[in-house]
Amino acid sequence: MYCRYCGKEIMEKAVVCAGCGHPIYEDAGEPPRPGEPWHWLVMVGLVAVAVLAFPLGLFFGIIGLRDEAKKVQGAVLTTVSVIMALLMLAIISGL
Ligand SMILES: [Zn+2]
Structure with a gap:
Protein backbone atom coordinates (compact mmCIF):
# COMPACT_ATOMS: atom_id res chain seq x y z
CA MET A 1 0.00 0.00 0.00
CA GLY A 35 -4.37 -9.17 20.70
CA GLU A 36 -6.66 -6.74 22.49
CA PRO A 37 -9.11 -8.40 24.89
CA TRP A 38 -12.76 -8.29 23.95
CA HIS A 39 -15.13 -5.79 25.42
CA TRP A 40 -16.48 -7.06 28.75
CA LEU A 41 -20.07 -6.87 27.49
CA VAL A 42 -19.22 -9.26 24.66
CA MET A 43 -17.57 -11.57 27.18
CA VAL A 44 -20.58 -11.43 29.51
CA GLY A 45 -22.90 -12.09 26.56
CA LEU A 46 -20.87 -15.08 25.44
CA VAL A 47 -20.74 -16.49 28.95
CA ALA A 48 -24.51 -15.98 29.29
CA VAL A 49 -25.14 -17.75 25.99
CA ALA A 50 -22.82 -20.61 26.96
CA VAL A 51 -24.31 -20.89 30.44
CA LEU A 52 -27.94 -20.58 29.34
CA ALA A 53 -27.94 -22.29 25.95
CA PHE A 54 -26.24 -25.43 27.19
CA PRO A 55 -28.66 -26.48 29.98
CA LEU A 56 -31.69 -25.26 28.02
CA GLY A 57 -30.67 -27.15 24.90
CA LEU A 58 -29.80 -30.19 26.97
CA PHE A 59 -33.07 -29.98 28.90
CA PHE A 60 -35.28 -29.81 25.82
CA GLY A 61 -33.04 -32.26 24.01
CA ILE A 62 -33.47 -34.87 26.74
CA ILE A 63 -37.22 -34.25 26.79
CA GLY A 64 -37.20 -34.88 23.05
CA LEU A 65 -35.05 -38.00 23.48
CA ARG A 66 -37.60 -39.49 25.90
CA ASP A 67 -40.37 -38.99 23.35
CA GLU A 68 -40.12 -41.70 20.71
CA ALA A 69 -41.63 -39.45 18.02
CA LYS A 70 -39.18 -36.60 18.71
CA LYS A 71 -36.09 -38.71 19.29
CA VAL A 72 -34.19 -37.35 16.28
CA GLN A 73 -34.99 -33.72 17.14
CA GLY A 74 -33.97 -34.37 20.74
CA ALA A 75 -30.67 -35.90 19.69
CA VAL A 76 -29.97 -33.01 17.33
CA LEU A 77 -30.83 -30.41 19.97
CA THR A 78 -28.67 -32.14 22.59
CA THR A 79 -25.73 -32.40 20.19
CA VAL A 80 -26.07 -28.80 18.99
CA SER A 81 -26.25 -27.41 22.54
CA VAL A 82 -23.14 -29.34 23.56
CA ILE A 83 -21.28 -28.13 20.45
CA MET A 84 -22.46 -24.55 21.02
CA ALA A 85 -21.36 -24.61 24.65
CA LEU A 86 -17.93 -26.00 23.71
CA LEU A 87 -17.61 -23.41 20.93
CA MET A 88 -18.51 -20.55 23.28
CA LEU A 89 -16.07 -21.77 25.91
CA ALA A 90 -13.37 -22.02 23.25
CA ILE A 91 -14.07 -18.45 22.13
CA ILE A 92 -14.13 -17.14 25.70
CA SER A 93 -10.88 -18.86 26.63
CA GLY A 94 -9.27 -17.32 23.55
CA LEU A 95 -8.62 -20.70 21.90
ZN1 LIG B 1 3.82 9.52 3.95
Whole structure:
Protein backbone atom coordinates (compact mmCIF):
# COMPACT_ATOMS: atom_id res chain seq x y z
CA MET A 1 0.00 0.00 0.00
CA TYR A 2 0.97 3.65 -0.37
CA CYS A 3 0.91 6.56 2.05
CA ARG A 4 -2.09 8.70 1.26
CA TYR A 5 -0.25 11.82 2.40
CA CYS A 6 3.03 11.62 0.53
CA GLY A 7 2.47 8.66 -1.83
CA LYS A 8 5.52 6.74 -0.63
CA GLU A 9 5.21 2.95 -0.54
CA ILE A 10 4.76 1.65 3.01
CA MET A 11 4.38 -1.73 4.64
CA GLU A 12 0.86 -3.15 5.16
CA LYS A 13 1.17 -3.15 8.94
CA ALA A 14 2.94 0.21 9.24
CA VAL A 15 1.43 2.53 11.84
CA VAL A 16 3.29 5.63 10.68
CA CYS A 17 4.62 6.43 7.24
CA ALA A 18 8.40 6.05 6.98
CA GLY A 19 8.51 8.85 4.42
CA CYS A 20 6.55 11.66 6.06
CA GLY A 21 5.85 10.28 9.54
CA HIS A 22 2.12 10.71 9.18
CA PRO A 23 0.02 8.21 11.19
CA ILE A 24 -1.53 5.78 8.70
CA TYR A 25 -4.79 5.25 10.60
CA GLU A 26 -5.36 8.85 11.61
CA ASP A 27 -8.54 9.26 9.57
CA ALA A 28 -9.60 5.61 9.56
CA GLY A 29 -9.97 5.44 13.33
CA GLU A 30 -8.19 3.02 15.60
CA PRO A 31 -6.06 0.37 13.90
CA PRO A 32 -7.26 -3.18 14.50
CA ARG A 33 -5.51 -4.84 17.42
CA PRO A 34 -5.96 -8.62 17.28
CA GLY A 35 -4.37 -9.17 20.70
CA GLU A 36 -6.66 -6.74 22.49
CA PRO A 37 -9.11 -8.40 24.89
CA TRP A 38 -12.76 -8.29 23.95
CA HIS A 39 -15.13 -5.79 25.42
CA TRP A 40 -16.48 -7.06 28.75
CA LEU A 41 -20.07 -6.87 27.49
CA VAL A 42 -19.22 -9.26 24.66
CA MET A 43 -17.57 -11.57 27.18
CA VAL A 44 -20.58 -11.43 29.51
CA GLY A 45 -22.90 -12.09 26.56
CA LEU A 46 -20.87 -15.08 25.44
CA VAL A 47 -20.74 -16.49 28.95
CA ALA A 48 -24.51 -15.98 29.29
CA VAL A 49 -25.14 -17.75 25.99
CA ALA A 50 -22.82 -20.61 26.96
CA VAL A 51 -24.31 -20.89 30.44
CA LEU A 52 -27.94 -20.58 29.34
CA ALA A 53 -27.94 -22.29 25.95
CA PHE A 54 -26.24 -25.43 27.19
CA PRO A 55 -28.66 -26.48 29.98
CA LEU A 56 -31.69 -25.26 28.02
CA GLY A 57 -30.67 -27.15 24.90
CA LEU A 58 -29.80 -30.19 26.97
CA PHE A 59 -33.07 -29.98 28.90
CA PHE A 60 -35.28 -29.81 25.82
CA GLY A 61 -33.04 -32.26 24.01
CA ILE A 62 -33.47 -34.87 26.74
CA ILE A 63 -37.22 -34.25 26.79
CA GLY A 64 -37.20 -34.88 23.05
CA LEU A 65 -35.05 -38.00 23.48
CA ARG A 66 -37.60 -39.49 25.90
CA ASP A 67 -40.37 -38.99 23.35
CA GLU A 68 -40.12 -41.70 20.71
CA ALA A 69 -41.63 -39.45 18.02
CA LYS A 70 -39.18 -36.60 18.71
CA LYS A 71 -36.09 -38.71 19.29
CA VAL A 72 -34.19 -37.35 16.28
CA GLN A 73 -34.99 -33.72 17.14
CA GLY A 74 -33.97 -34.37 20.74
CA ALA A 75 -30.67 -35.90 19.69
CA VAL A 76 -29.97 -33.01 17.33
CA LEU A 77 -30.83 -30.41 19.97
CA THR A 78 -28.67 -32.14 22.59
CA THR A 79 -25.73 -32.40 20.19
CA VAL A 80 -26.07 -28.80 18.99
CA SER A 81 -26.25 -27.41 22.54
CA VAL A 82 -23.14 -29.34 23.56
CA ILE A 83 -21.28 -28.13 20.45
CA MET A 84 -22.46 -24.55 21.02
CA ALA A 85 -21.36 -24.61 24.65
CA LEU A 86 -17.93 -26.00 23.71
CA LEU A 87 -17.61 -23.41 20.93
CA MET A 88 -18.51 -20.55 23.28
CA LEU A 89 -16.07 -21.77 25.91
CA ALA A 90 -13.37 -22.02 23.25
CA ILE A 91 -14.07 -18.45 22.13
CA ILE A 92 -14.13 -17.14 25.70
CA SER A 93 -10.88 -18.86 26.63
CA GLY A 94 -9.27 -17.32 23.55
CA LEU A 95 -8.62 -20.70 21.90
ZN1 LIG B 1 3.82 9.52 3.95
